[in-house]
Amino acid sequence: MNTPQPALENNQENYAANADGYFGTYGGSYLPDFLINPIAEVAAAYAEARQDPKFIEEYQALLKQYVGRPSLLYPAERLTAHCGGARIYLKREDLNHTGAHKINHCLGEALLAKHMGKTTLIAETGAGQHGVALATAAALVGLKCEIHMGRIDVEKQHPNVMRMKLLGATVVPVDFGGRSLKEAVDSAFARYAENYQEMFFAIGSVVGPNPYPTMVRDFQSIIGIEARAQHLETEGKLPDALVACVGGGSNAMGLFNAFLGDDVQIYGVEPAGKGLHTGEHAATMTLGTDGVLHGMFTKVLQSEDGEPAPVHSIASGLDYPGVGPQHAHLQQMQRVNYVSVDDAQTLDAFQTLCRLEGIIPALESSHAVAYGMQLASQLSPEQTIIINLSGRGDKDVDYVGGVLGI
Structure with a gap:
């Protein structure tokens, strides 16, 4: 975000991503053809939002008044x-x-989704904190929410599953493979690929294709x-x-x-x-x-x-x-x-x-x-x-x- 940055030494630009989302040799965007345009749409929307004073002001106000920062x-x-x-x-x-820290980027992604005209947030979660934060953000801005979660984590994190449901989210247990976070990501991506016109994929960490590693980092x-x-x-x-x-x-x-x-x-x-x-x-x-x-x-x-x-x-x-x-x-x-x-x-x-x-x-x-x-x-x-x-x-x-x- 355009938040005032501290004075840095030692060439911090050496640690930043280039225009294609690469941090040195790592990063980029490795996607099947049918996801290239939807993710490019997110990248373009974020590039615009991070320069928009009204978007930044709205986000920062929520951090102070809602998150308690x-x-x-x-x-x-x-x-x-x-x-x-x-x-x-x-x-x-x-x-x-x-x-948890997850609310920081969930509010940013929810605001971006709303600015893009999306109706539903979709995401993966492991411990459930990202899922709870995203369900919270969805309720706040008036969007639907769908959370995919490995069956093992559903059983370990029952209180967070209940919180997500109480907040109005649909929780989708994932029963294939290792039934944990990696499979939850796979499941959510597959669902998003079929419904990207109305859905915004809210990745829960500094992972995934460009622009997500930079975008989530900026919000955090x-x-x-x-x-x-x-x-x-x-x-x-x-x-x-x-x-x-x-x-x-x-x-x-x-x-x-x-x-x-x-x-x-x-x-x-x-x-x-x-x-x-x-x-x-x-x-x-x-x-x-x-x-x-x-x-x-x-x-x-x-x-x-x-x-x-x-x-x-x-x-x-x-x-x-x-x-x-x-x-x-x-x-x-x-x-x-x-x-x-x-x-x-x-x-x-x-x-x-x-x-x-x-x-x-x-x-x-x-x-x-x-x-x-x-x-x-x-x-x-x-x-x-x-x-x-x-x-x-x-x-x-x-x-x-x-x-x-x-």
Whole structure:
């Protein structure tokens, strides 16, 4: 969006997409013929909207008056004392209306769809946060909403399924393949291809064909813009490190984007699942290879014949075999460090934040908390870390309780 950007050093343009949607060698638009024109229509509409003062004003007003922005940058003093190192700040996206960062881009996509004259929003969801946020945005602007969700995630995330239905959305369980996020995307795309005249595909992360990786990042960039200003006001300097979880990578790009030109260490945390050696993980940046998935050229966990591999994460929102192309580019440029934590570390971080700070985090966000705790213990008390707490854990409490036997 045309939101005022911070002064950046080190040539941030090196990290941006070109006119064809490529971040270096990653990105682009790899589509069947029947989707080329519909996606080109979205690209043209977004290019116009991002230069339209009225569109920007309407969007920013909703962020303030409806979402409740700016979200807090919270000094986690007890967690800091527990780790015994750098001071930890939490960017509290969990306090947004609907409980996660997803509402930031869902409102933007819903407004764009309405400006385009579409009647229905269609999307995939994993953990359900994108689905809830999109159903919320659809209700707000007066559009219909259809959400495709893997059967496994429908069963794990029952509260969010109920929220979507209460908000007026149609939830479509997906029962083929791995019955998780990748299949939900496939199912939603197939439905969109048949009905694109009235539907707007609202992709839930910085993935997919151009313009979605840039568009979703732009809508999420408010996270980093706020965090940068808040940290400067509080500490009088920039943070030493940023940490965010990475599945598709929208919350991470939202935080990272404002700091790419700064002398700040950046860490994207992937799910190691049951262990990188087990094959039951979703560590795309760590073990993936170049390939095409869902209309983009990016890093993909795939078999030798090029098919997406089965993936696993305790966090439904991270069990995706690909990643946003800008993340692949940032890794290639050695600007962002991509690391991983496993399910056990994630559960430990989940419980630690609950008991030390009175905050129940999403399992997705708990990956970032787990690595942030490790990192803080290795740094000095004069240094600071911002961890993006991308969502709240209400949706996960029943599942976690079952796993822990509570």
